[in-house]
Amino acid sequence: MVDVALQGSAISVxxxxxRAKVLxxxxxxxxxxxxxxxxxxxxxxxxxxxxxxSLVYGSLPALRxxxxxxxxxxxxxxxxxxxxxxxxxxxxVVTSIIAMLIAVPVGLFxxxxxxxxxxxxxxxxxGIAIELLAGIPSIIYGIWGLFVFAPFLQQYVxxxxxxxxxxxxxxxxxxxxxPYGIGILTAGLILAIMVLPFxxxxxxxxxxxxxxxxKEAAYGLGGTTWEVARFVVLPFTRxxxxxxxxxGLGRALGETMAVTFVIGNAHRxxxxxxxxxxxxxxxxxxEFTEAVGDLYTSSLIALGLILFVITFIVLAxxxxxxxxxxxxxxx
Amino acid sequence: MKHWxxxxxAGFIAAAAFVPAQAAEITGxxxxxxxxxxxxxxxxxKKATGIGLNYQSIGSGGGIKQITNKTxxxxxxxxxxxxxxxxxxxxxxxxVINGAVVPVVNLDGIKPGELTLDGPTLAKIYLGEIKxxxxxxxxxxxxxxxxxxxAIVVVHRSDGSGTTFIWTNYLSKVSxxxxxxxxxxxxxxxxxxxxxxxxxxxxxxxxxxKGSIGYVEYAYAKQNKMTFAKMIxxxxxxxxxxxxxFIAAAAxxxxxxxxxxxVILTDAPGDKSWPIAGSTFILMHAVPQDAAxxxxxxxxxxxxxxxxxxxxxxxxxxxxxDSVVALIxxxxxxxxxxxxxxxxx
Numbered sequence: 215m216v217d218v219a220l221q222g223s224a225i226s227v228x229x230x231x232x233r234a235k236v237l238x239x240x241x242x243x244x245x246x247x248x249x250x251x252x253x254x255x256x257x258x259x260x261x262x263x264x265x266x267x268s269l270v271y272g273s274l275p276a277l278r279x280x281x282x283x284x285x286x287x288x289x290x291x292x293x294x295x296x297x298x299x300x301x302x303x304x305x306x307v308v309t310s311i312i313a314m315l316i317a318v319p320v321g322l323f324x325x326x327x328x329x330x331x332x333x334x335x336x337x338x339x340x341g342i343a344i345e346l347l348a349g350i351p352s353i354i355y356g357i358w359g360l361f362v363f364a365p366f367l368q369q370y371v372x373x374x375x376x377x378x379x380x381x382x383x384x385x386x387x388x389x390x391x392x393p394y395g396i397g398i399l400t401a402g403l404i405l406a407i408m409v410l411p412f413x414x415x416x417x418x419x420x421x422x423x424x425x426x427x428x429k430e431a432a433y434g435l436g437g438t439t440w441e442v443a444r445f446v447v448l449p450f451t452r453x454x455x456x457x458x459x460x461x462g463l464g465r466a467l468g469e470t471m472a473v474t475f476v477i478g479n480a481h482r483x484x485x486x487x488x489x490x491x492x493x494x495x496x497x498x499x500x501e502f503t504e505a506v507g508d509l510y511t512s513s514l515i516a517l518g519l520i521l522f523v524i525t526f527i528v529l530a531x532x533x534x535x536x537x538x539x540x541x542x543x544x545x
Numbered sequence: 546m547k548h549w550x551x552x553x554x555a556g557f558i559a560a561a562a563f564v565p566a567q568a569a570e571i572t573g574x575x576x577x578x579x580x581x582x583x584x585x586x587x588x589x590x591k592k593a594t595g596i597g598l599n600y601q602s603i604g605s606g607g608g609i610k611q612i613t614n615k616t617x618x619x620x621x622x623x624x625x626x627x628x629x630x631x632x633x634x635x636x637x638x639x640x641v642i643n644g645a646v647v648p649v650v651n652l653d654g655i656k657p658g659e660l661t662l663d664g665p666t667l668a669k670i671y672l673g674e675i676k677x678x679x680x681x682x683x684x685x686x687x688x689x690x691x692x693x694x695x696a697i698v699v700v701h702r703s704d705g706s707g708t709t710f711i712w713t714n715y716l717s718k719v720s721x722x723x724x725x726x727x728x729x730x731x732x733x734x735x736x737x738x739x740x741x742x743x744x745x746x747x748x749x750x751x752x753x754x755k756g757s758i759g760y761v762e763y764a765y766a767k768q769n770k771m772t773f774a775k776m777i778x779x780x781x782x783x784x785x786x787x788x789x790x791f792i793a794a795a796a797x798x799x800x801x802x803x804x805x806x807x808v809i810l811t812d813a814p815g816d817k818s819w820p821i822a823g824s825t826f827i828l829m830h831a832v833p834q835d836a837a838x839x840x841x842x843x844x845x846x847x848x849x850x851x852x853x854x855x856x857x858x859x860x861x862x863x864x865x866x867d868s869v870v871a872l873i874x875x876x877x878x879x880x881x882x883x884x885x886x887x888x889x890x
Contacts, residue, residue: 292730293729293733293734365753392696395754396750474742478741479739479741480738480739480740481734481735490738490739492740496703499704503705504706504707504731504732505606505705506605506606506731
């Protein structure tokens, strides 16, 4: 390209020398830029690799002692140094599921409203409110959850849930027990509020990128707003939407401070989502500073490794889902 | 003129850079419980001597790790190491300050100090065996107090903590069931209850949930005017959590005969002793890498024992009694020696 651009009909010697110089400089600049970007990309791999190696190395004593039983034993006893990860694993997954069950539909509805139905003057205030929600530090969510949200749940919501579902099979187990105010459900609800901005703002951005001609065509065929959203907007933007959902899920799985405050931090698995539980990151945050003894520390690091693996599996499943979707639609 | 200014600025910068280098800082790490009093002592000590303290309150576990790796001059732990552990690591261990833990409750119509509990009952509550407030075991200790029939909500610390260590140590001493089923540590496998982070978390959960019981450091219960319970102590006497009962517990302990000061002030003897208390312990190498640093740290602690009593009172800690301080300083002379074999202090 460069060669072509610089070729002239009458080139003097001086100009040729000049040209070679310019070319060399361009080549050098190009190579430098290529190497710089490559080094930046490699840095990610090196850092990730370093983290994996140190996690595996740190958790070796625990994994060697407990073997596979670490994955299914409920005991977490620092006194006798018997550790099992299933209770925090369960809490991590269940709180994230609750968060996603609430945040995904609500987030998508907000985004659809903002892009399809909202009057212009209301768009900016709602949009800014969503972004502000994302800017609140998680410790604030934790304190607000403990001081304001948990007492509210304890006094009004949880007694209501317990009486309403008290005699329905299955649901009665799910909403059983005294209303502590804090517990798995509270943590899930706080997480839902925290991941909502991620899902909403990304969905809104991708919804806005849908070519108007597609929507107009659908409306022209007599589609309702719901039909346009369901059969035009969502299919067109599924990659972006799933990306946003995954980003939110990633935050829900790893969120630490806000969860620690409201989950009750009990190493138990109970059928009721009103009961206290714990998550992997909450356990690590709670216990790492005062963990004395190699096995205890190592077990906490092993928990970190498990969280890493869970996140990896979730991301892999998302990819798989996306591939399936694409294959079915035939893109 | 210009040169003159440049030189003056350069000289000033050089002087500023030089001054801190002369006054070496004492470095330490560990217990968060002891941090407020160490910070207050350090502030006053710096004004008196010019020597500062760099203390990282990263938790007892972290403190033990750092002193083991010799990255700090002293470590501070809320849980004493056993004499075997001390000998193995080549440490010298001594207590620096005491603190008390009090049970706090949230019951309608019960004011601070109106409820009385004893060790075995507390253990049964925390084991989940006593489930309601009007249980005969509690009623028996509180004749004439109207107790509700509501469920007991047990609140405990979720983070590893010296407070939990003192609490579980006490329950183990007074209940063999607790000792065999749960045991003693900075964090344990709680049979029942909800875990809350930090003193503030326990305080908050206890304040909000009706019928709850929790345990916090005394300073926290006092400053937040929480509903504390009285305790029946080792001698069968009912005591209130006050500075006098804490000092009685610290003074009555058998410091002189305990190797490496391995004493935990729970279930202490003496008519006036509060039964749930403990100390923060300082760990230092018996043969330090840098004798001058160690001597400087020991001087700081000696100064704190002597001049820091009022500051400790202000922050609701319990200072070490003079008789114990004499023992501690004797230990320094005997056990902490430089590479030349001479005492450092």
